[in-house]
Amino acid sequence: MRENLHRFFRAARGAGVHVSPAESIDAMRAVRQVGFSDRAILRDALLLTLAKSQDEKLALGDCFDLFFSQPEPRQDQREADSDADASQDPDQSPSSDATGEAGESQRPEGLGPLAQMLLSQDRNAIAAAIASASGAASLSDIRYSTQRGIFSSRILDAMGLQRLRDDLDELTASNPALAERLRAALDALREAVRDTVSQGLALYAREETENLRNEILRNAPLARIERRQLEQMRALIRQIARRLRERYSKPRKRQRRGHLDVRRTLRRNAAWSGVPFLTAWKRKHRDRPKIVALCDVSGSVAQVSDFFLLLIHSLHEVVDDVRSFAFSSHLIEVSDILEKQSPEEAMAEIMSKVGFGSSDYGSSLVDFEKEFMRMLTPQTTVIVLGDARSNNLDPRADILRRISERSKRVVWLNPEGRLAWGFGDSEMPRYATFCSVVRQCATAQQLERAVSDIVATYQ
């Protein structure tokens, strides 16, 4: 049964539950306490030890139900054996396991065991044989749906298909009626094995497929995400935001303590004639993070800015002072919209207000200078996200110069490749002069790096 538990842990990992070795040891200990006799208690015990949040509990519960849905008859049978010798053997589950396995491994060597089993229609025995054969064929290694065929045939081979074929040939000659029955039973068996493999795929392959999909998504150009991937992409961005938050929000407090402040320490301990019972520490000065994000939401880059705003939205917990602006032909502040509404609603509202127009960087910068220039301080990082395609209108790079003079730095994230900069109506080279950093930012991974770098400078 331990083998089964290990397979369950793998399946749980597949379902997105983090099962560390230590947790699996805990789960084993818990299972040893509660035993396998009561499925509901077993389920509770596993949920208690493995899942660490409500979401994980739901996922793990589903996984448990899927995992133990098929081998049920087998378990009943186990129970029957183990109950029989339970009284003298306190350590029942391993011993019954051993006898069970021994029995199974003997069967294929006997004379036509698979044929006999199929003919006797012993469903428990067949289910048990499938389970042990899938163990032998290491079904838990299945990764892709294309592997279904090969695993099916491996399992059937392990069950003694070759022998069955020989038996079938013999029977066709000697007893055609029985052969017909056997053939029908074999078809049913194939189907059962196929189902087992599909279930195995659902259980074990999820983790791998998910990793692969995320990896592809991370490196896919944001501007060309397909509709059906949008939701996944959003989830990925949220994951990135959570990671950034975890990385940058925690250790701030401790690092602020600087050297011993000798003067204040002496003064504070004057009552004890200068014996330093109480210490006073200098505090390291750290800039309060201030971020101003300008986001192009015109038709050409709308989708990328969508994700960018989503990331900024989720970063509010790390950085207290974020103000975001969106523009296409003119510029508005969107901090409130982003803060007060759910991401989806906020995106929709921003897009309806300024989105999808043709971009005019010059007049948007004028708008910014007129109303918001005053809020830039030498601690501010200005992030501009856009392709710098200004439809041949005046780019007003002079305003960007003044912005860069007033702020700590200007970071320009461009979703276009470097090759395209400066061609057509792209004003990137002219703007680049006044930017501290210009980066290409077309994929989720690049987006994460860029934002991570920005936040890191304030740590």
Place this chain on the structure above:
Amino acid sequence: MAEQKPSTAIEAVESGLAAQGYIASRQIATAVYLSQQIEKPILVEGPAGVGKTELAKAIAAWRGMKMIRLQCYEGLDEAKALYEWKYAKQLLYTQILKDKLGEVLGGARTLHAALEQLHDFGDVFFSKEFVEPRPLLQALEQPGGCVLLIDEIDKSDAEFESLLLEILSDFQVTIPELGTVSAITPPTVILTSNSERDLGDALKRRCLHLHIGFPEQRLEERIVESRVPNISQTLRRQMVGFIHEIRSLDLKKLPSVSETIDWARVLVLLQARELDTAIVKDTLNVLLKYESDIEAATPQVTTFIAKAARSNVFG
């Protein structure tokens, strides 16, 4: 201990807690049983007022053990949670023992020798007598074991979590001057959290994770029955049914079990026989804690009462 079937042992936990007036679902009983068997703390999460703190109290009362409670808040640190040196006592003792010190040190001829001797009894002032045990250390020092309730761990800082790790996994704490203090009897540790912030993985890993949500209707009826025994069965059914309807609304704060019990008490006090619109509207402020919630719920009251009464017929 004789080998007991786990299912009976879990039932025993359930009935034991029930005797203390805590009606536990099977998940809760399983968690309590397991935490005892494999000596792991339980991390209880769930909305406010579903009886997370109550669980710890019930376990303590059931096992007849002392309960030590550590209420967490922002800024809670080692000195308040674990131990502190009794500075004043140390100072006082050095003053009182000044003469004695002089005597002992007087024997030494050189400064070096004096220092040597000073080293010998330097540790006197950093011994057990000068340690002021705070809840965590107290819990380890209980000879008969105890129930340690670390309440609202999510309110504390992330640093405090790391402090707990040693005590949670090994039931011991390390005091630099004294060495490691191990538990005489490992305490039963219950941590509660309202999920105000995500707890660290290291902490979660060391605990059994128990989520207490709003109970099912039957269970909640039993809870009300045990807490407010003098409420009539019809009214109990109706009010619990009503509360379940309220929980389906999109409210700022959903009424939880503690509110159900309060409401039951109020209804008994007002000698209500049955739910009717007037009495519900008058007492809605017991259930709902925000003006906007009350406004949202008021128009629905009549329908909910009807629904609750109908489910009553079939239930």
